Amino acid sequence: MMISQRLTICVIVVFGLLEVQSVTDLYLLGLFPMEGAWYGGRSLLASVQMGLDHINGRSDILPGYRLNIMWNDTKCNPGHGTNVMYELLYSAPTKIMIIGAACSAVSQATSQASHNWNIVQISYASVSPALSDKTRFPKFFRVSAPDVTVNPSRIEIMKQFNWNRIATIHQSLELFSAVTTDLVARLKDENMTLVTSEIFSNDPSLQVESLKNQDARIIVGGFYQDMARKVFCEAYKNDLYGPRYQWIVVGWWDDEWWSIEDDSITCTPEEVATAAEGYIATGIVYLNPVQEAGIGGITPDDFLEEYGIRTNHEVLFGAVMAPQGYDAAWAVALGLHDTMEQLAASGSSKGLEDFDYHDSELTEMVFESMKRVSFTGVRGALSFNDNFDPVGMVQIDRKQGGVKQKVGFYHPDGESGNKLQWSSSSPLVWEGGSPPKDATQSIDSPQRVSLAVYGTMCTLSAIGIIVAIVFLIINSIYRNVRIIKMSSPLLNNLILLGCIFSYAAVFMQALQPDPEALFCRLNAFSLTIGFSMAFGALFSKTWRVHAIFTNVQLKKKVVKDSQLIIMTMGLVLINSIILIVWMVVDPLYEEAHESKSEEKDGGDTIVHYQHFICDSEKKIYFLVTLYGIQGLLLIFGCFLAWETRKVKIPVLNDSQNIGICIYNVVVLSVIGVTLTMVLEAQPELQYAFTSCFIILGTSMTQGIIFVPKLLKLRQSRKAGSEDTEDEYTGRNNGGTRTEVTAIEDKKAIELREELNVTKAKLSAMEKMVKDLKNEKIKENIITEEGSTA
């Protein structure tokens, strides 16, 4: 080698050494969690170090300076983290800025104190909204956007899928409660319903169960990923997953957080993965989706490649946020570079290396420089807003087909209605074919009587009414004909009127909602009046037979029709008064009752079948009173009918038929009332049965009372004589109906009737005497046999 060449090399080496020696070291204080709830310190330290290496390799950034980091493990614990910070602050050399912490609680504790050392702090990972409070954390910057930033994107997603009932569950840390408080306020602004807001500290089992009990379908969760495994394990146990549920969680958990074996839970990773399938994660964008070279001269892919080499391609916890570590290092460098330039421009003799913890002037310069930082990093464009938080896009991920996929972005500055952008390469896939509903759809299915059944019953009733009217007409036309006259036509008319009222009750059935309960009231009135009128008349007639038959003193006992009519109408009046009082003091209303419920659409819809009951507060008292009166009447009526069962007195005409009617009404009423109560929950069946019993009882009553009369009337009309029937009159005057009515005055009829009654009693007495005689003879025989023996 030539001497001149050797000299040249020596000069280069000397100058090189001089240049190396002229580099001034600046020290950063690093806070990294290597354990605890979020222990991504290793992955973030690697990316920060990568950033510092790139910065130190650049001659245009902080020329003459070299950035170094002195760090320690915060354990994601605010107490420990603060202690670590003190130790680093009080050990030489002086640190010019703090990078960290990661866990928000540690960032809060340290940055609340660090500004007292006139030191600016920047976090690469903390997301708590609380850290945006500049009165508490005046010199705190961060490259990770607070988690509230993602709330507008969540609201936008909810609106898009028509989710209005939202539940939340979060870990009891300010980081998560602040996000939830912000979300709840936004839900309120959007008129959405907060189903429940569950908070847990270490064991979410009760809270997840409560979500299930309250039919929460869209659930927003805020917790660290160790708790995520617990929450989704509980969700698995409570069946709170699958196509009917949508979980929306934070976006900064690791990619395969569900597959980690976790001794603190009783679920397998597969079970956690099953429960987590389909969850949506909203987080800020951690890696620029555009492959552009940023401030470090590298694209996002270049970053990943070099980062992979530096970490030996290990899957490190928290690596998803690694780009933020790189960008944080650059933010620090650019801030200090700006300060350096400011110092130079101001002609100050100070350099960055002159910083000490009492130098508030230099701190203010660094602080102002940091506010101005704006660059494109590996996570995209980065600048700080008024709270020194970064501004950025939101990324939407979803676990689909077992892997986390990037399914969309939210652009906060996008046009309204166009802020959400769904990916076409990884579209949303809904397990059930469509997005879940925000609640179990509850459908009320009112069960009313069908038109077919109603029509059939009304037709039968109408026929019954027509027949009753025909009977009424015949009864009126032939009221003076003996056969009609002797069975008290006025009372019979009352029976027919009662029958018409009873038939009419069949029409009083609401086929549509009847909030005024008009049909309830009409039904109660027509049935009660109908029953008391018809049965009252039957009862009074039986009572007369009984009164005559049991009048053994052969004293004249005349019970006039008018008395019986008063008796019947008295009963109608009493029942009507009770009903009127009922309707006035305690009006009826139509109340829906659930008959049964049925799950449909795989449990997404519950159909509540409803039947309607005419109800009122004191209904029971009025019913007991009315049923009590009618019940006594029925019992007494039965007794009278039984007592008079052997009376076959032509003059009392239809006494036996009336007895049959009473038994018939009693039996049908008892069965009818019982069925009405039993079939309450089956409105159509109840109506059909009740109507059948009303129609049957009423038709039988009017049939038994009137058909024989009409037949006899027809016979007598055919024979041309009305009195050909000895059975009824006991005589035959051979005249026609017109002749008879013409020749017999009212007095004569009454006298003959009285005579007939007396005859009847006489024959009854004779029978009694005969029976007594027979008894006597029997006794004598028995006595004689006894003495002979």
Ligand SMILES: NCCCC(=O)O
């Ligand atoms: N982003 C990871 C750390 C979360 C927090 O404690 O802010």
